[in-house]
Amino acid sequence: MPMRIAINTGGGDAPGLNAVIRAVVLAAINEGWEVYGIRDGFGGILDPEKYNGQGVVRLTAESVKGITHVGGTILGTSNRGNPMRWPQRQPDGTIVEVDRSDEIIKAFRRLKLDCLIAIGGDGSLSIARHLRDKGLQVIGIPKTIDNDLGSTLMTFGFLTAVETATDAIDKLHSTAEAHKRTFVVEVMGRHAGWIALFSGVAGTADVILIPEIPYRIEKVVAKIRERYERGREFAIVVAAEGAKPVGGEPSFVEAARPGQEARYGGIAEKLARQIAEMCGVETRSLVLGHLQRGGQPISYDRLLALRFGAAAIELVKRGDFGSMVSLDPPDVRAVPLGEALARPKLVDVNGDVVRTARAIGISFGD
Ligand code: F6P
Numbered sequence: 001m002p003m004r005i006a007i008n009t010g011g012g013d014a015p016g017l018n019a020v021i022r023a024v025v026l027a028a029i030n031e032g033w034e035v036y037g038i039r040d041g042f043g044g045i046l047d048p049e050k051y052n053g054q055g056v057v058r059l060t061a062e063s064v065k066g067i068t069h070v071g072g073t074i075l076g077t078s079n080r081g082n083p084m085r086w087p088q089r090q091p092d093g094t095i096v097e098v099d100r101s102d103e104i105i106k107a108f109r110r111l112k113l114d115c116l117i118a119i120g121g122d123g124s125l126s127i128a129r130h131l132r133d134k135g136l137q138v139i140g141i142p143k144t145i146d147n148d149l150g151s152t153l154m155t156f157g158f159l160t161a162v163e164t165a166t167d168a169i170d171k172l173h174s175t176a177e178a179h180k181r182t183f184v185v186e187v188m189g190r191h192a193g194w195i196a197l198f199s200g201v202a203g204t205a206d207v208i209l210i211p212e213i214p215y216r217i218e219k220v221v222a223k224i225r226e227r228y229e230r231g232r233e234f235a236i237v238v239a240a241e242g243a244k245p246v247g248g249e250p251s252f253v254e255a256a257r258p259g260q261e262a263r264y265g266g267i268a269e270k271l272a273r274q275i276a277e278m279c280g281v282e283t284r285s286l287v288l289g290h291l292q293r294g295g296q297p298i299s300y301d302r303l304l305a306l307r308f309g310a311a312a313i314e315l316v317k318r319g320d321f322g323s324m325v326s327l328d329p330p331d332v333r334a335v336p337l338g339e340a341l342a343r344p345k346l347v348d349v350n351g352d353v354v355r356t357a358r359a360i361g362i363s364f365g366d
Pocket of ligand 1 (some may be wrong): 012
């Protein structure tokens with residue numbers, strides 16, 4: 001009997017998801033195996049009526065042709081799809097979270113699926129680990145534009161997001177200079193400031209604010225004032241959405257709801273107001289938001305995604321379940337899922353990129 005492999009994509013999308021799916025499907029077919037895609041995280045199993053019997057679909061070479069360079073995911077995804085905390089509407093209209101993970105295990109048995117390749121960030125991979133604990137054979141593939149997963153040097157999608165953010169910062173430079181304005185650019189990164197750090201340094205921002213280094217608004221203002229006084233009458237501040245002042249909290253646009261995390265956001269607008277008031281310079285804010293998750297993956301991310309997909313099939317071949325593929329240059333290797341999820345990968349505040357930024361005069365507001 002050929003091996004029957006299930007694959008799904010969970011959480012926020014990231015450029016390169018389709019390339020992973022393609023590599024998994026082609027490498028599995030090469031082994032004489034079959035691949036089945038679960039739609040919208042676990043929605044295809046837990047909400048079957050929504051999919052007209054097409055919640056779990058066979059993926060062939062035909063289904064994955066021409067998708068390596070395409071953003072998004074042909075399987076769909078969801079960041080409200082935790083089977084252990086599945087939001088269910090009650091007769092009185094309220095929503096409560098119920099654990100439906102046993103239904104996934106049963107569905108795998110019913111559909112004769114041998115294992116799951118779960119492509120996701122910390123949330124989706126924690127779900128995969130929970131299913132592993134319930135007896136499912138799982139392999140994880142790390143994905144997030146935030147690059148905050150432990151035990152892998154990088155996740156695919158991250159550098160594409162950095163490219164998008166750097167391009168935006170480059171473009172803001174000319175209009176900032178023309179109008180003698182300060183711009184505050186908000187980029188993604190709830191707990192880790194990787195996108196802000198990389199795009200801020202590459203785009204030569206004046207101030208970079210990341211969750212790992214709480215800022216003092218007085219320091220941010222002092223840096224901007226010093227620039228204007230020196231005759232450079234414009235400034236760029238790049239802030240991760242999770243940036244927070246010393247002793248303070250990050251900004252949120254929405255509190256957590258059942259099955260969902262709190263939504264970060266609002267830091268750029270808040271900072272722009274403070275800078276305008278305290279510094280007396282014209283200030284504007286820009287939230288890059290989901291633009292960072294969209295579009296074609298850059299070649300590095302395509303390659304990484306294809307490598308991760310092929311490596312996952314090698315792990316299936318070796319029977320190395322309960323592990324995650326990880327980038328450990330020059331190779332891709334396997335690490336236990338538990339190790340990868342033990343702690344998030346945060347920016348090293350004494351690391352080389354932070355030191356580089358400081359050396360070229362970029363302030364972290366500390
Ligand atoms: O993928 C992670 C992330 O990009 C976070 O940085 C961001 O806060 C979140 O996703 C937003 O996701 P959504 O708006 O889809 O809930």
